[in-house]
Amino acid sequence: MILSVLLMPPLLASCLAILVRPYKRFVGWVSLIGASLSFAASIALCATVVTAGPLQDAASATALWRVDALSSLLALCIAFVALLAAILGQRVGRPDREELSQTRHFRIFTNAFVFTMLAAVTIQNVALMWVAIEATTITSAMVIPLTRTKASVEASWKYILICSVGIALAFAGTVLAYFDFVTTAGEVPGSLNWTVLRATAPSLHPQLLQLAFAFILIGYGTKAGMAPMHTWLPDAHSEAPSPISAMMSGVLLAVAMYAIARWKAVVDVSVSPWFTNSLLTAFGLLSLTIGAFSLVIQHHYKRMLAYSSVEHMGLVSIGLALGPLGTFAALLHVVNHAVAKSMSFLLAGRILHRYETTEIAKVTGLLRVMPWTGSLFAVGILALVGLPPFGLFVSEFLLVRAAVVSGRFWVAGVVLVLLLIVFASLIDHLNGMLYGEAPAGVAVGERCNWSLAALALSVGVLVVLGVTLPRPISALITQSVRGVIP
Amino acid sequence: MVNGTFSQLVTLGSSGMLLTALIVLWRKGVPAYITAYKWQAWLLAAITATVGYYGRDPQLYWVAAGLLALKGVAIPALLRTMQRRFGAQREATPYVNTEVSLVIASVLVLFAYVLARPWMTVTHLPTRQGLPLAMGLLFVSLFIVVSRKKAITQVIGFLMLENAIALLAVVGTYGVPLLVEFGVFLDALMGFLVMQIFVYHIHETFDSIDVEELTRLRH
Numbered sequence: 001m002i003l004s005v006l007l008m009p010p011l012l013a014s015c016l017a018i019l020v021r022p023y024k025r026f027v028g029w030v031s032l033i034g035a036s037l038s039f040a041a042s043i044a045l046c047a048t049v050v051t052a053g054p055l056q057d058a059a060s061a062t063a064l065w066r067v068d069a070l071s072s073l074l075a076l077c078i079a080f081v082a083l084l085a086a087i088l089g090q091r092v093g094r095p096d097r098e099e100l101s102q103t104r105h106f107r108i109f110t111n112a113f114v115f116t117m118l119a120a121v122t123i124q125n126v127a128l129m130w131v132a133i134e135a136t137t138i139t140s141a142m143v144i145p146l147t148r149t150k151a152s153v154e155a156s157w158k159y160i161l162i163c164s165v166g167i168a169l170a171f172a173g174t175v176l177a178y179f180d181f182v183t184t185a186g187e188v189p190g191s192l193n194w195t196v197l198r199a200t201a202p203s204l205h206p207q208l209l210q211l212a213f214a215f216i217l218i219g220y221g222t223k224a225g226m227a228p229m230h231t232w233l234p235d236a237h238s239e240a241p242s243p244i245s246a247m248m249s250g251v252l253l254a255v256a257m258y259a260i261a262r263w264k265a266v267v268d269v270s271v272s273p274w275f276t277n278s279l280l281t282a283f284g285l286l287s288l289t290i291g292a293f294s295l296v297i298q299h300h301y302k303r304m305l306a307y308s309s310v311e312h313m314g315l316v317s318i319g320l321a322l323g324p325l326g327t328f329a330a331l332l333h334v335v336n337h338a339v340a341k342s343m344s345f346l347l348a349g350r351i352l353h354r355y356e357t358t359e360i361a362k363v364t365g366l367l368r369v370m371p372w373t374g375s376l377f378a379v380g381i382l383a384l385v386g387l388p389p390f391g392l393f394v395s396e397f398l399l400v401r402a403a404v405v406s407g408r409f410w411v412a413g414v415v416l417v418l419l420l421i422v423f424a425s426l427i428d429h430l431n432g433m434l435y436g437e438a439p440a441g442v443a444v445g446e447r448c449n450w451s452l453a454a455l456a457l458s459v460g461v462l463v464v465l466g467v468t469l470p471r472p473i474s475a476l477i478t479q480s481v482r483g484v485i486p
Numbered sequence: 487m488v489n490g491t492f493s494q495l496v497t498l499g500s501s502g503m504l505l506t507a508l509i510v511l512w513r514k515g516v517p518a519y520i521t522a523y524k525w526q527a528w529l530l531a532a533i534t535a536t537v538g539y540y541g542r543d544p545q546l547y548w549v550a551a552g553l554l555a556l557k558g559v560a561i562p563a564l565l566r567t568m569q570r571r572f573g574a575q576r577e578a579t580p581y582v583n584t585e586v587s588l589v590i591a592s593v594l595v596l597f598a599y600v601l602a603r604p605w606m607t608v609t610h611l612p613t614r615q616g617l618p619l620a621m622g623l624l625f626v627s628l629f630i631v632v633s634r635k636k637a638i639t640q641v642i643g644f645l646m647l648e649n650a651i652a653l654l655a656v657v658g659t660y661g662v663p664l665l666v667e668f669g670v671f672l673d674a675l676m677g678f679l680v681m682q683i684f685v686y687h688i689h690e691t692f693d694s695i696d697v698e699e700l701t702r703l704r705h
Contacts, residue, residue: 125665125666127662127663127666127669127670128665128666128669131666131669131670131672131673134673134677135673135676137677138673138676138677138680141680141684142680145684145687148687148691149691150691150692153684153687153688153691153692154688154700156684156687157637157684157687157688157697157700158700160677160680160681160684161631161640161644161681164644164677164681165628165631165644165647168644168647168648168651169628171651171670172624172650172651172654175651175654175655175658175659175662176605176654176658178655178658178659178662179605179609179654179658179659180605180608182658182659182660183608183609183611191663192662192663192666205604205608207604208604208605208608211601211604
């Protein structure tokens with residue numbers, strides 16, 4: 001019941017946008033109401049799961065849908081970012097004909113995109129989860145060339161090709177694991193379900209599962225923007241319309257990490273966790289390094305935010321490899337990153353709207369031109385570099401602590417040095433944007449409105465997560481950790 | 487004896503699928519690639535039906551019929567329309583020339599045999615000879631995607647990659663559950679349609695479907 005309130009609104013809103021032709025304004029409002037319903041349902045879902053345990057539609061072995069703590073945590077993030085994007089995305093189109101058809105296109109695929117992400121985290125069957133994640137690629141790729149320029153066409157092509165090929169490899173990995181399962185246990189109903197796979201994992205062949213996990217990690221890692229498969233990410237995230245960038249960067253990457261974490265839980269039962277941990281640490285450190293050094297040479301602020309996502313996904317990947325403490329830090333980091341990054345991308349969209357350029361050098365005097373947007377953007381960047389009192393400080397601190405506690409001092413050291421590089425370069429770029437004279441031809445001044453208030457709410461969430469980690473959230477994350485650690 | 491025929495048929499079909507992928511590396515015209523893809527899809531459908539017959543799994547007949555309709559007829563037809571729209575586009579100079587491509591492909595197939603060794607020992611399926619061939623097809627089609635310059639050739643490489651995985655599923659596990667098969671079909675179709683739209687976008691915006699033109703976004 002709660003699950004259908006979570007999943008149906010975006011699906012129905014997408015269908016409504018298909019049916020209403022030409023586009024009418026009320027579709028936007030329906031999307032907004034749907035997103036709020038979905039968000040409310042995700043909160044209720046979290047509460048139910050924390051108090052009463054996993055929610056499923058049938059007995060554990062055969063259930064198609066199953067929501068445990070980890071699923072509901074991800075669903076909460078997705079619904080929150082989708083709601084923010086729906087509030088800020090209200091003004092995508094202006095009322096002439098061409099723009100109306102663009103807005104319709106935007107509504108259809110954005111809502112479908114949200115639906116596929118929510119489905120991916122609540123489906124129990126690993127192969128159907130793959131289907132949902134592949135569908136996120138298709139739906140989000142359709143929105144990237146909303147305004148068709150050479151750059152956006154190029155970005156969308158790279159995105160669909162690299163991600164489809166990558167995700168196909170993940171399916172090959174899924175088939176390999178299923179092959180192993182069928183050879184050992186024979187065909188049983190629900191044999192592709194998490195719970196069944198985990199229960200049978202001890203009797204599976206470690207060598208086969210290792211190969212399967214390598215495919216799965218490369219496949220979903222491509223989708224999660226892990227280096228060296230990240231090359232599509234800065235293009236797609238910088239060329240997409242801002243609400244889509246916010247969702248892609250804030251939660252879509254996290255959905256791919258979710259898939260990796262789920263598979264890791266299965267493989268770890270059969271193979272020693274050392275195998276998955278070293279792979280995740282290697283990919284994570286590489287992503288962190290490439291993200292950090294690409295930030296130094298960045299000239300475009302949307303690409304800057306995109307590379308910052310590569311860096312943060314690297315951190316999450318390292319965290320998942322550091323045992324229960326590290327996994328706790330990684331999941332908390334996913335939540336914090338979803339809030340901070342989506343907010344920053346939505347603000348970047350506002351800046352782009354006013355300055356009509358994505359170059360950092362051409363954006364000056366932001367605080368004078370757009371006092372509200374400018375200061376919120378500054379807060380967003382400060383949160384992203386991991387300054388207190390924001391949530392990312394706590395999760396990064398916990399992550400480094402987990403590395404030290406588990407005796408991997410060199411991981412902790414490398415992470416700290418790279419985070420320092422990220423800090424210096426992001427603050428430098430931010431300084432250039434905030435101060436100075438406003439460029440000629442850019443209107444000065446801004447009125448505070450509702451959509452900005454919604455973003456200020458995200459700042460509030462970040463501060464609350466940073467100052468006091470609220471008990472319900474920490475209970476939810478602790479239960480999620482228990483779900484993926486053998 | 488029955489198992490002997492069965493395993494020979496599957497091996498024959500899988501080798502045929504691998505050969506069709508090599509045609510793409512060897513020939514230079516897009517029409518030849520489309521024909522190669524069509525043969526590959528027919529072979530895949532034939533293997534699926536064979537496995538259905540010998541494995542006594544009537545569900546697989548439906549899957550085979552679906553494969554034939556979607557990948558054997560519909561997608562090649564759409565590819566031909568696309569190709570006709572762009573005129574005679576030849577894969578003039580790929581990133582890697584023909585001779586080197588073929589050598590690399592053979593190394594990839596050898597690698598697939600090495601990689602498949604552990605599974606050959608754990609399974610006694612009569613179809614197991616198809617596993618390394620499916621793996622080889624997977625690597626060769628991945629190589630097609632990264633080494634060719636025309637967007638349409640990359641799409642064909644991607645479609646062959648999908649065939650490789652379908653082959654892997656059918657020879658390794660006698661097919662994944664029908665619900666999953668249906669979802670994968672739907673994704674394959676949607677993914678192909680979106681790619682087709684994007685190839686048209688590239689053609690309209692850049693006046694060429696050479697992905698070498700796509701160099702605006704760096705760093």
